[in-house]
Amino acid sequence: MKRKWIKSLLVLLALGAGAVAWHLRAGDGASTPVFEPVRFARQNLMKTIEATAVVEPRNRIEIKPPIGGRIDEVLVAEGQEVEKGEVVARMSSTERATLLDAARARGPEMLLKWEDAYKATSLIAPLAGTIISRDTEPGQTVTAQDSVLVLSDRLIVSSQVDETDIGSVKVGQRVRIGLDAYPDVELAGAVSRVAFEATTINNVTIYEVEVEPGSIPDCMKSGMTATVEFILAEAEQALTLPAGALDTEAGETFVWVQPSEPGAHPERQKVLTGITSGGRVEILEGLQGDEVVVQKGFALQKSHGDVSSPFVQAPPGRPR
Numbered sequence: 001m002k003r004k005w006i007k008s009l010l011v012l013l014a015l016g017a018g019a020v021a022w023h024l025r026a027g028d029g030a031s032t033p034v035f036e037p038v039r040f041a042r043q044n045l046m047k048t049i050e051a052t053a054v055v056e057p058r059n060r061i062e063i064k065p066p067i068g069g070r071i072d073e074v075l076v077a078e079g080q081e082v083e084k085g086e087v088v089a090r091m092s093s094t095e096r097a098t099l100l101d102a103a104r105a106r107g108p109e110m111l112l113k114w115e116d117a118y119k120a121t122s123l124i125a126p127l128a129g130t131i132i133s134r135d136t137e138p139g140q141t142v143t144a145q146d147s148v149l150v151l152s153d154r155l156i157v158s159s160q161v162d163e164t165d166i167g168s169v170k171v172g173q174r175v176r177i178g179l180d181a182y183p184d185v186e187l188a189g190a191v192s193r194v195a196f197e198a199t200t201i202n203n204v205t206i207y208e209v210e211v212e213p214g215s216i217p218d219c220m221k222s223g224m225t226a227t228v229e230f231i232l233a234e235a236e237q238a239l240t241l242p243a244g245a246l247d248t249e250a251g252e253t254f255v256w257v258q259p260s261e262p263g264a265h266p267e268r269q270k271v272l273t274g275i276t277s278g279g280r281v282e283i284l285e286g287l288q289g290d291e292v293v294v295q296k297g298f299a300l301q302k303s304h305g306d307v308s309s310p311f312v313q314a315p316p317g318r319p320r
Helices: 002-027 092-103 108-117
Strands: 034-037 039-057 060-063 068-073 087-093 122-123 127-133 150-152 155-162 172-177 182-194 199-201 206-211 224-242 247-249 254-259 267-277 280-285 290-297
Touching: 034 254, 039 172, 039 267, 039 280, 068 092, 087 092, 127 206, 155 224, 172 206, 182 267, 206 224
Parallel strands: none
Antiparallel strands: 034 290, 039 155, 039 224, 060 150, 068 087, 087 122, 127 150, 155 206, 172 182, 172 224, 182 206, 199 206, 224 280, 247 254, 254 267, 254 290, 267 280
16 A cells, blocks of 8 residues: 555656646747748659669670681671671681692792682671670681670660569669769660569579660760669659658658648648659648648758758758
């Protein structure tokens, strides 16, 4: 019985101390929050998934000689476009090279005779594309395992997407491509293939996703590091608020609005939101000319886009 009495006394003392503290705060006005308006902004929003990538040929083909011998001439250079079936190099088999060397020692007429009688072997481009590597020069001896030229039909961007994001990536999806070597270059493209089998890198499960650029600029080279942004959703000239001006509770989103009556306390109002990007949130429904407010001194996060919060709390000694 004595314990219960002591417990009750402690509760009463705690309540009394809280009431005194509340009155002290009310006396100096600190308990009354001061609100200030939040500025709306219309801007383009885009929700994306970002992944690292590398530029590589879609089909990389090494053109190798059918026989061992010596390269007579190479007819193309790196970066040159070739057509399917075009002769890109000529070579002599080991026997022809030996025969021509012997004929050359007997004079130009004998050499011409055997060159006409024993034709060189032509190396043909198996498909249309770009020569991305010239591995041999005339006079070099080669075997059937040596690469003379490397041909690429088209450059693509191969990206690695984490398994937590792969469900949002689909064939045909629009993407933005950035090249690390050229920060000012931005390319549009589309997803052309999503791998069905995952690979594990550093204990992270990833899927390979191939992206085909809409155009290939001259500066784009095989092996370049790139960044790919998969576009999930976008909105043009969306009505937005800073993310810090919104409250979320039980899956619903609210803002504070200022009633039209002078001196009235701000009221909580439910809103429907859309895309969130760069520290801004798209407002779809729930506001019609209402003045949204936030407690003064509440530091909103500055957005990463062109439009930022109009009242980010400034550090001491620094003007806003």
